[in-house]
Amino acid sequence: xxxxxxxxxxxxxxxxxxxxxxxxxxxxxxxxxxxxxxxxxxxxxxxxxxxxxxxxxxxxxxxxxxxxxxxxxxxxxxxxxx
Numbered sequence: 256x257x258x259x260x261x262x263x264x265x266x267x268x269x270x271x272x273x274x275x276x277x278x279x280x281x282x283x284x285x286x287x288x289x290x291x292x293x294x295x296x297x298x299x300x301x302x303x304x305x306x307x308x309x310x311x312x313x314x315x316x317x318x319x320x321x322x323x324x325x326x327x328x329x330x331x332x333x334x335x336x337x
């Protein structure tokens with residue numbers, strides 16, 4: 256099964272709030288999703304139809320992003336070379 260992506264997009268996380276939401280969808284089926292942003296500026300990644308292994312893969316990708324962000328912050332703290 257492939258991901259259902261509704262249009263191409265890029266999201267800059269900045270310092271946006273991140274939360275999870277679980278419960279029932281409009282059809283009464285169980286659902287779970289990751290929500291980034293707030294109000295009308297949000298993106299959601301729904302994992303209701305995903306396997307636990309696929310969600311673990313998402314978590315690993317997030318860990319890799321965290322490591323990259325840490326490295327970029329360390330590099331940004333270094334003095335510039337002319």
